[in-house]
Amino acid sequence: MSSDPKSEAPQPSEPQAEPSGPLAGTVASLMPRARTELAELVSFASVADERQYPRSELRKAADWIAAALTADGFEDVALLDTPDGTQSVYGLLPGPAGAPTVLLYAHYDVQPPLDEAQWLSPPFELTERDGRWYGRGAADCKGGLLMHLTALRALRAHGGVPVNVKVIVEGSEEQGTGGLERYAEAHPELLTADAIVIGDTGNFRVGLPTVTASLRGMAMAEVRVSTLAGNLHSGQFGGAAPDALAALIQMLASLRDASGATTVDGLDNTGEWTGLAYEEADFRKDAKVLDGVGLVGGGAIADRLWARPAVTVLGIDAPPVVGATPSVQAEAGALVSVRVPPGTDAAEAAEALENHLRAAAPWGAKVRVERRGSGQPFAADTASPAYASMSAAMREAYGQEMAIAGQGGSIPLCNTLATLYPSAEILLIGLSEPDAQIHAVNESVSPQELERLALTEALFLRRYAAARAN
Numbered sequence: 001m002s003s004d005p006k007s008e009a010p011q012p013s014e015p016q017a018e019p020s021g022p023l024a025g026t027v028a029s030l031m032p033r034a035r036t037e038l039a040e041l042v043s044f045a046s047v048a049d050e051r052q053y054p055r056s057e058l059r060k061a062a063d064w065i066a067a068a069l070t071a072d073g074f075e076d077v078a079l080l081d082t083p084d085g086t087q088s089v090y091g092l093l094p095g096p097a098g099a100p101t102v103l104l105y106a107h108y109d110v111q112p113p114l115d116e117a118q119w120l121s122p123p124f125e126l127t128e129r130d131g132r133w134y135g136r137g138a139a140d141c142k143g144g145l146l147m148h149l150t151a152l153r154a155l156r157a158h159g160g161v162p163v164n165v166k167v168i169v170e171g172s173e174e175q176g177t178g179g180l181e182r183y184a185e186a187h188p189e190l191l192t193a194d195a196i197v198i199g200d201t202g203n204f205r206v207g208l209p210t211v212t213a214s215l216r217g218m219a220m221a222e223v224r225v226s227t228l229a230g231n232l233h234s235g236q237f238g239g240a241a242p243d244a245l246a247a248l249i250q251m252l253a254s255l256r257d258a259s260g261a262t263t264v265d266g267l268d269n270t271g272e273w274t275g276l277a278y279e280e281a282d283f284r285k286d287a288k289v290l291d292g293v294g295l296v297g298g299g300a301i302a303d304r305l306w307a308r309p310a311v312t313v314l315g316i317d318a319p320p321v322v323g324a325t326p327s328v329q330a331e332a333g334a335l336v337s338v339r340v341p342p343g344t345d346a347a348e349a350a351e352a353l354e355n356h357l358r359a360a361a362p363w364g365a366k367v368r369v370e371r372r373g374s375g376q377p378f379a380a381d382t383a384s385p386a387y388a389s390m391s392a393a394m395r396e397a398y399g400q401e402m403a404i405a406g407q408g409g410s411i412p413l414c415n416t417l418a419t420l421y422p423s424a425e426i427l428l429i430g431l432s433e434p435d436a437q438i439h440a441v442n443e444s445v446s447p448q449e450l451e452r453l454a455l456t457e458a459l460f461l462r463r464y465a466a467a468r469a470n
Contacts, residue, residue, distance in 0.1 A: 082179030144199030176373025202432030260296025271307035306406030375412025
């Protein structure tokens, strides 16, 4: 499913009036419950990397979700063992006979908290501050699950859910290891649906209702460089002995040009975005760029974020400054990712990245490259009927028109679902607006956005059922 996502959607205006009506009132009344449950879910350190946190934390989160679905009347609730060793939680909520089926997606695994000393409150303890709820996973994407549950609970209080609902919540999205994708490919009947709502993106700005029509894919590689049998004294051998760390730095530097634009051999970095604009001043504020520091790359901000590849060095194995000795390094390593826009195959991008790194190695240094997780880019068909229902729902919930934007991140499952179910309409919404600071310290969610988007989803399900019935 693909199209050229375009939008002349307005920028957010002054805060809109609170939505009124019985359904909106019910959603508002459910918010205390949503906060309590989100706090419980955030308390699980469900980082999908057993080197940092025990796998038992993932299981606790999965069990909690399974219990919540069961309590809300879901049938066939199951923990699915996926090929990458994690579990996805599935449940079915039957609707009226002949009603369409909507699949609601979220994930319960989260990014590591990074430097916990930089958090203003404990990362796995939901904390209210300045009108927001702070905690790892609050927005990405445990809040997305609470958005789904709150919408369904509100509908049940007003005559019932008018569609068949399938919920799938995975445990390895942040790793990009493809567990749920491979499971879905082996069991294609499980997630079949007429429409799919991916609750893992976010509004372009707080208060501006947004669907995400484009996702960059990602390829990751771990590169290891070796030059010596062992470290050497820099005074005795430095100047002639090949330094593995210096070789690695040179290789990584070759991935960008002087402007900072990505220049991986074999990847096109000239793409242009034709939809919603992203003003530079807004981006600098959202990204918290320090005064006097320039941005990297060329072209419009939206081009760089949504239409062009972007390489990032995620980590380097090298001696820390404290405790370093005067040595020429025998080995060094780095984890590198490249984000790629729709139209670029992630596997081909991984190969291009590997080939570039090998070719850039100086002095005949020995290079080992191990490919890590990857995910394909995605472009949605914004002309599909479900988008009309979502547009009307967002207009009612927010009081302004729906915007269509891209997102630089990746959700690997999207292309798998589009391939398995080519007639399904896929929509991406969620709570990860810029102020949420997902993947960074002090991640948070706006409770106002949670409330409005839960209402939006409830309205969407109503409208979509009615549209399919006509």
